[in-house]
Amino acid sequence: MSTPLSIGTVDDIEEGEAKVIPGDENGTGNDIAIFHAEDGNFYALDDTCTHEDASLADGWIEGTEVECPVHSAKFCLKAGTALCMPATIAARTHKVEVNGEELLLHPNVDAIA
Numbered sequence: 001m002s003t004p005l006s007i008g009t010v011d012d013i014e015e016g017e018a019k020v021i022p023g024d025e026n027g028t029g030n031d032i033a034i035f036h037a038e039d040g041n042f043y044a045l046d047d048t049c050t051h052e053d054a055s056l057a058d059g060w061i062e063g064t065e066v067e068c069p070v071h072s073a074k075f076c077l078k079a080g081t082a083l084c085m086p087a088t089i090a091a092r093t094h095k096v097e098v099n100g101e102e103l104l105l106h107p108n109v110d111a112i113a
């Protein structure tokens with residue numbers, strides 16, 4: 001079990017928005033995007049689209065999905081599943097915990113265990 005990383009408060013990310021925790025800060029070497037989904041919950045995926053080199057944090061959140069800004073593949077924020085072409089590979093999920101007002105990221109811990 002990894003040590004959770006404090007990444008700010010729930011007020012730091014508006015609903016429908018995302019923020020990136022750089023790879024050198026989160027310890028995985030890969031940028032991780034934290035999404036505040038339209039169901040009110042927070043989810044984390046590797047920020048780089050599994051199709052090509054695009055930031056999912058720059059995409060569009062709809063419900064509990066994010067659409068890649070480059071070729072419009074969609075990913076499930078809960079499970080990372082690629083929901084439509086051109087992406088066929090799931091995005092890696094990371095567990096996000098809300099502790100009061102604080103957001104905690106568990107890098108490399110799957111959101112759905």
Ligand code: FES
Binds near residue numbers: 050068069071086
């Ligand atoms: S780079 Fe994301 S769908 Fe192509």
